[in-house]
Amino acid sequence: MVKPSFVDKDGIKKGAWSEEEDNKLRAYIQRFGHWNWRLLPKYAGLTRSGKSCRLRWVNYLKPGVKRGNYSKVEVDLIMELHAKLGNKWSAIAEKLPGRTDNDIKNYWHTYVKKRNRRNEAASAKIKQQSCEASPLSEILQEEQPNQISPQVTIQNESAPKDVVVAESSCLQELEILVPSLNSTSYVAHDMTSWDPVEGNFWTDEVGVINYFESSPELNYDELLSLTPNIMSPQHWLSEYITSSSDAVAEPQGNSWTEPYLAQPEEGGLFSPYFLYL
DNA sequence: AACTTTAACAACCGCCGTCGA
DNA sequence: CTCGACGGCGGTTGTTAAAGT
Incomplete structure (x- = not known):
């Protein structure tokens, strides 16, 4: 599974290491250590670059190195x-x-x-399942933010604005909206303004964490206690897919379908922004 | 059985920080 | 202070084995 070995124009060997080369490098380092990677290959009888030797040792030959089979x-x-x-x-x-x-x-x-x-x-x-769905912009005009009834408002001296989180019933509305989803998502910062989100929300590897940014406004435990029914969009989507009759259900046990609310580092804080799609 | 796609992983490359001359 | 050598790091490539069609 490696590049076949070859010799470049400077006479430096590259590509796959042979067993003989491995033995030479191992024997040399075990006896003398790696005092200078650039000079080491010369003394070890190798025609490799120092970098190549270092990489081979660190990633492959060094005692105790484990490969594959992650627990x-x-x-x-x-x-x-x-x-x-x-x-x-x-x-x-x-x-x-x-x-x-x-x-x-x-x-x-x-x-x-x-x-x-x-x-x-x-x-x-x-x-594919979006059938006759309207463009997102039309839906957003129809579904005015004030249709989401704020469950909790917290006044906090340090907060730039009132803390507003959506009650669980509005998640039902997401079901109506998601079939029309393309690559644009919107974040509601409060009940009056909407900001488009760059990129593809569904394939963004950071996912919801991006949208519940850390901030000094509300800590995670508070948020959870206030909104026990809040779901991450990924979780919600997985349920949506699973409940669709001909949908492709993701296998159980992977990180994508497992329910979670993005959790900040210990002691981290949540911004109270609610993601609306 | 042949072909294609996906997963695994070794190795290279370029960049950057550190340190000594 | 500057410069070059060096080591280390992260991104990426290339190859092969395994799995799927």
Whole structure:
């Protein structure tokens, strides 16, 4: 599964490592350590670049390196750390003994590809089911924001505006709106203004987390206690799909269909924005 | 059985931060 | 202060094995 080896114009060997090369590198480092990666290949009897040697050692030959077969605990940890740290692969790898940044990065990209494919399939399915739906702009004109009755209003000195969350009944209205959904979503900042959201909400890997931005206005526990019925749009959509007779139901147990309300880091805070589609 | 698609992963490349001269 | 060498990091590519049609 690797690029076949070849020698470039400078006489540096590239591509797949042979067993003999692995043995030379391993033997040298175990005996002398890696005091200088650039000079190391010369002394180890290799025609590789120092970078190539370092990569081979760190990701493959170094004792204790694990590859493949991720446990559920490891996968959960990767998801959690990635949500927290982003593409800081080396920082994530530090928390997973035996795993390298490269390995985790590879795993993540495979995972993201898989998930995007599933989401695109689901989006396509919804579009297909959209029948005679009106354009979103028309619906938004008809469905005035004040049709969503605010369940709670919190006055908070630090909040720039009143905190408004939608009551669960308005989720029923989403069912009417979603079939007409294309790539535009709207966020209601309060009951009077609407902002379009860039990008494709359904395939955005960050998903709802983007829209419940951290802010000093309302903390997560408060939000949950105030809105026990609130659903993430992904969760709502999964239920919508599952309940449709000919819909393609996602397999159970993947992160996309599992209900969740985006949870900020411990001690993090939620903005009270409600996503309206 | 042949062909296509997807998953897995090793390896390369370019960029950036650090450090010493 | 500047510059170059070096190590490390993250993005990306390319190949093959496995699964699906």
